[in-house]
Amino acid sequence: MRRRDVDAVVASSPENVTYASEYWGLSHWARRGTQVYAVVWNEPARSVDLIVPAALADLVTETVSAAARIHVYGNFVLGSASLPDNDHERQLLELVTDAANPTSGPELLLKVLRARLGSGRVAVEHTGLADGALTTLADGLAEVELVDAGPLLREFRAVKSDQEVELLRRAAQITEQAAESALIAAHPGATETDIAQRFMTALIEQGALPETTVIGTGRRSALPNALPVERELRSGDVLRFDIGCRFGHYVSDIARCVALERVGGSERSLYRALANGLEEAAALLAPGVGTSEVYAAAMAAARRDGIPDYQRTHCGHGIGIANYDLPNITATSTEMLEPGMVICIETPYYRLGEFGLQVEDTFLITDDGAERFTQAPRELLILTDW
């Protein structure tokens, strides 16, 4: 923040509020429009003001670091026979029943900013703001320069803390495990829906939530966003998973393919080209390597080993509390890998009318290379016993 010369960053989207404050608001995540903000100050370093509606204050007092200052707008009816004997409940009761609470989120945000700032520069994320909120801030903070916090927050999020890494590692591994479990449901007469249900159940039993469940079989495996339908699995089908879960608010994104009972020659050799693309990109991963080099390695191997006209806009992306964090792994990306980045590398190939194949794994960039969270098979697996 100092480097960017901003005095405060205001997060407004669910992802960035949770990232900045660890606070997760049910209706903030579930519904667009709910106004929650986390203000992170440069001085004192990383101190946080959290602004929530009264109806969402309960989990703030229960979960958020005691160091954060909590501000509530509106009121909420909570009964209490006597003053609760526990700190967070007592604090909650005071916060939500205070008749002096402002009625709107933007109004309270303005008040919190004005209390500490007469001038300077504040970065405000637009994504989660209500209509007119930005005007309210600009009018009320005439001497403060307001800039867009969106790009800044994406940059901050690119390098993960140890705690974030642990969540991302578990999320990826839970997903890999759930895909394996889901194959138990693959038998003649089963449908894509059956596989999807088994996959999601396996996520939940490991403490995660379903997030991305793209499962296509046969020619539907070539649809990039295949939403599972009641199509019956057939011998010779490719089954493509492009899947992820949410674990402790962090997400995963990996891909797996199997051929059912038997496999055409082209699926097998094309898969190998894609897997080689992933492996050669993976072998490069280390701090200081350009993401465009990683992209180039993946593309070159896939083209060399069986798909001469292989084309992709990207061969991967960072991952974190959002599915597409920085860095982007593209031909023109100028970003360099840094320790603590967590990235997905992927080489999907969609043959419309025929089948789709995809290889995708997740990696942590370490001080001297990379740690692989998941391991896609190097050969297209054939599910013979089904």
Add this chain to the structure above:
Amino acid sequence: MRRRDVDAVVASSPENVTYASEYWGLSHWARRGTQVYAVVWNEPARSVDLIVPAALADLVTETVSAAARIHVYGNFVLGSASLPDNDHERQLLELVTDAANPTSGPELLLKVLRARLGSGRVAVEHTGLADGALTTLADGLAEVELVDAGPLLREFRAVKSDQEVELLRRAAQITEQAAESALIAAHPGATETDIAQRFMTALIEQGALPETTVIGTGRRSALPNALPVERELRSGDVLRFDIGCRFGHYVSDIARCVALERVGGSERSLYRALANGLEEAAALLAPGVGTSEVYAAAMAAARRDGIPDYQRTHCGHGIGIANYDLPNITATSTEMLEPGMVICIETPYYRLGEFGLQVEDTFLITDDGAERFTQAPRELLILTDW
């Protein structure tokens, strides 16, 4: 739309795009920022233009009514050994590889609107629009009056089609069933998390997805947004569910409570007061009844039967593709019930530091009364066999 004197309505949020076009876009729902629009025209009646990025076009051609005109911005790499022999795949290939596609969503939206409108009035939903999109439209449609479509779309959505009613009925009943299944996991030593996992698994096995899983036990049952944690269940606890799923894109929202093994006298009598509130409100439901009367009936019964100081901002709300559809059931609401509305009636009561109780069911307003989708017990159930 004729009554509102608008020539077209532009939906931009995931809920309203799916509502208006039946199109569901994976990254549109999962990530803020993806630009997808459905333009619904007054003439020809209800005709639809759907605007999507190339990466999301696959499910459009597969699922959306052939009557909708599909417009794609950007390009996406899809291989094809030969021209696919199936209509939607052929259409998809043409749409995503057309070099003439505009590069941005707002630009394409402007083009689609200008092709049919020189003047008039268009309602545009702000929620899902990218920064600057509204300015792009206003500049490019100088003779067209742009108004906010948000309130209009909420009004349209209040009265459900038969197909929507069927999804909402199933969603509510699946949720009720899953809550019953979840109680199988309630035994000494089990945690809130165990109950939540069993609940979500039961949703998935019935073809639904988890959406709202508020489960609190003991004093945590008094936290309105209780996110399940590793707290162990104890004899004498109240277990409160405020839960919902998503089924065919439509959601549910019901509440259930049980006491574990034994129950305090006040929980039992307070629950009865809340259940009576729900029942007396439910008995009123019919077309032409004011929602403020429904609110008043619920409040009066709860106060009369055991909670003299009972207070609530609302005692229910419409439900549909979003958890809070119109009508609002409040003291000051001026809306009247109409056939086809689907509403939740609820009487929650949070006793901070002690316990929370909540009764909530879902109803369809019919031509001469109401159909009840779910049935909360009139007495607080005690789980004796655990």
